[in-house]
Amino acid sequence: MSQPLSTQSGAIRGTSGGLNVQKLRIERVGPHGAHTIVSEISLKVEPGKTVGIVGESGSGKSMTAKAITGLLPPAFVASGQAIYNGRDLLALREREWQSVRGREIGLVMQNPFTMLNPVVRCGKIIEQSLRRDVRKRMNRRERRSEAIRRLAEVGIDDESVVDRYPFQLSGGMRQRVGIAAALAREPQILIADEPSTALDVTTQREILALIKSLQVARGMGLILITHDLRIAFSMCDQVNVLYAGSLVEAGPAADLEAEPLHPYTHGLLLSEPPADRRVAELVAIPGSVPTPDSVAGSCTFAPRCGWVRPECTSGTPPLRIVGDGRMSGCIRIEEIRPELAAHRARAGGTAVPTGSPGPVNTLITVNDVRKIFQSGGRDVAALRSVSIHVGEGEGVGLVGESGSGKSTLGRIIAGLERLSSGSIEIAGIDASDRSKLSRKDQRSLRSSVQMIFQDPYSSLNPMRTIGSTLQETISAHDPSAKNVERLVAQLLLSVGLDPEHAQRKPAALSGGQHQRVAIARALAVKPRVLICDEPVAALDVSVQAQILNLFSSLRDERGIGYLFITHDLSIVRQVVERAYVMCRGSIVESGPVDDVLGSPKDPYTVRLLESVPRSSDDWLNLGRS
Incomplete structure (x- = not known):
């Protein structure tokens, strides 16, 4: 990676007195009065230091960032003070913000698509983000060269990226472009709002290490917003814990850990x-x-x-x-x-042994499966001769980064994608080509295997109540079912929801409740195996723990097995006995989960394990500033 441009030019920033937020209060004003979002929080960001804001969704973390950067929606009002370079940012008009936002305070968001114009090439995005005085001194060729240098600063050495659109890049690459754009005006303070939440563990580590190295090189103050305490401990000097709009704890990161x-x-x-x-x-x-x-x-x-x-x-x-x-x-x-x-x-006491998987009746057998997609007139191999098996009542993990092929394999087993070659047998039925099966066999397969997705909200009809959605599933599986409302209530109770939730629509539920409803719908057909595709990746850590405990209890009570697809090795350790590790469409390692994670043989598995967040300085290969 090239040296940061600010260092090359000798113009190291971060010489201001930092940012001092006092009694920040945010309210949403509507026709029925004001509703509190954040209740009088205070924090200070000194040059070169990192301050973390930690808490679950709904705590007010992102709204705090928007208030500090003048980006609150029209119906929201901020009061208190946010003093920066002698000015109260909360009192600025939008015209005044244009000289502060980006130039003095930069912002990196969780989803780079919200920062990057999808119809503008990446090079032009960087050029437009440069300070106006810098941009005016350059001709077209020099601006392009500057964009290339800025991309190199964030680890993108492929010059052709300047000519690509954001949708043509991977998630990690898009985030790097977003960081380059946020730093193009040489801000003295950077606010990073969940900058790595949507990324794989390996890419997450790279992005966080990049942000930290740029912060150190430029002497910037950094506000890191995250729901992951492990990341906060690895990155921050000071951690502020926000809950329901209130600051409940603050202190040095090491002491709080x-x-x-x-x-x-x-x-x-x-x-x-x-x-x-x-x-x-x-x-x-x-x-x-x-x-x-x-x-x-x-x-x-x-x-x-x-x-x-x-x-x-x-x-x-x-x-x-x-x-x-x-x-x-x-x-x-x-x-x-x-x-x-x-x-x-x-x-934190003695670990619970998973034990060696005992002999079980094989329920799913995947043998030498390949999947080829067509992309731009060329063949792309998503799966390369993959073979796995899942036993009756067994927990099996499928681990890998995005693009490794794990979700494609799960969708093929569930009948949502067709394989290109190979064979699949489920509960004694050849499921290699479902279009050739009788209705009876197709119904049997659907009742044997159900899939749970990462984003349950998108799989629920927003116009229908939860009760009607579950009733439809029950009736489709068993048209002769009696007292369907009672069955719906039993399903909701089985996943830890009050039967009263049957009267609600998806918009009235939280993310964890959406996932519980998705699990209830899958259970409605009394499956023997659940295919769980990143079912907790989008959830807060405490809600994640609730859902993982729910999976364990359902397995104990109903004897349901599952194929658990995830990129998080911390999670897979808790829920399965055996694990397969996938890389670029192939199985690179498999075996009992304690062996795979305790004594990994493949370098890719080792890299995944090293990427799991931990608070020690060597996780980012950086000492703290």
């Missing part, structure tokens, strides 16, 4: 699945994040807290100093501190 001083942070930390061992049950925070107004005048975490007492709900607890550089919003922290420590010690 060693001992969280709020029950919410404690729960988030224990919800993270460990990559080095299997636990009997993941610690999951019950319930979901409430709206700030629904818990006003009380500890915001009280409805989900296992240590709540009447005094916790008698008033809003202040964020107070509880140690050197430590602040907590828990009024009982001194009293419950030993209990929290004991709880963490138990959770």
Whole structure:
């Protein structure tokens, strides 16, 4: 990678006094009054330092970033102060923001498509992002050369990328272009809002290492917004924990990792699945994040807290100093501190052995399967002679990065794609070509195998209630079914939802509830195997733990097996006995999960394991600044 341009020119930025946010409050104003989104949070970002904002979806993290950069939607109002270089950013008009946004404060978002114009070539995007005075001094050829240099700065050495559109690039490449555009005006502060959440672990590590190296080279202040505490600990000097619009804990990253001083942070930390061992049950925070107004005048975490007492709900607890550089919003922290420590010690105790997989009846046999797609007049091999098997009631993992072919294999087994060659047998039926099967065999296959997708919302009809969706599935599987409403209620209870949810539409549910409904719909046909394609990738860590525990309980209660497709080795360790590792359409390693992850033989598996987030400095191959 070439040296950052700011370093080459000798113009290292980051000499300002940083950003000081005081009592930031964000409200959504509507015809029925104001609704609180963020309730008076304060934080400070010094030059060259990284401040993390951590919390679940709905905590107000992204809205905080939008307020600081003047990008709040029209119906939202911010109050308080955000002092930068002697000016209050919250008081700026849009015309004044044009000289600050990008030039002084840059923004990298989770989805690069929201930053990059899809009909503009990448080189032109970089050129348009340059400071106007710099752009005016250059002719067309020089601007193109500058765009190439900027892309090289973020690790893109292929000059042809300047002529490509964003949709022609991979997710990691698009994110790099987005970072190059955000840094083109040499900002002194960069806000990175979940910059790696949608990426594979290996690409995630590369992007975070890139951001960190550029920050160090330029002396920038960095605000990192994430729901992953492991990433916050690896990147940040200071961590602020946001919950239901309120700041509940703040302190140095290393201290907070060693001992969280709020029950919410404690729960988030224990919800993270460990990559080095299997636990009997993941610690999951019950319930979901409430709206700030629904818990006003009380500890915001009280409805989900296992240590709540009447005094916790008698008033809003202040964020107070509880140690050197430590602040907590828990009024009982001194009293419950030993209990929290004991709880963490138990959770981090002896690993639960998965044991060697015993002999099981084979339910699915995939033999020498190939899948060829046509792309631009050429053949692209998505699967190259893949063979796997899944036993009755067995948990099997399929691990790999995006593009490895794992989702394609899952869709072929589920009958959503046709194989190009090879064979598949499911429950004694040759499923290689479903179009040749009788209706009876096709119905048998559908009741044997069901698929659960990463984004359950897109698979639910937004105009229909949950109850009608489940009723339709039950009736399609068994037209003679009696008392369908009772069956719907039983399905919802089996996935941990109140039967009252049958009256709601998908828009009224959270992400975790969407996934529970998708699981209930799959269970409606009484399958023998679930194909789970990244079913928790889009969920917060605490909701992820709830869903993984649900899968385990369903398996124990119903004897259902599953093929669990994921790129996250921490997750696969918790839910399967055997694992297959896929790379570029081929199986490169397989065996008992403890052997594959404990003593990997293939370099690709080793690289996946090294990419699992951890707080040590060597994870990013960088020392902290």
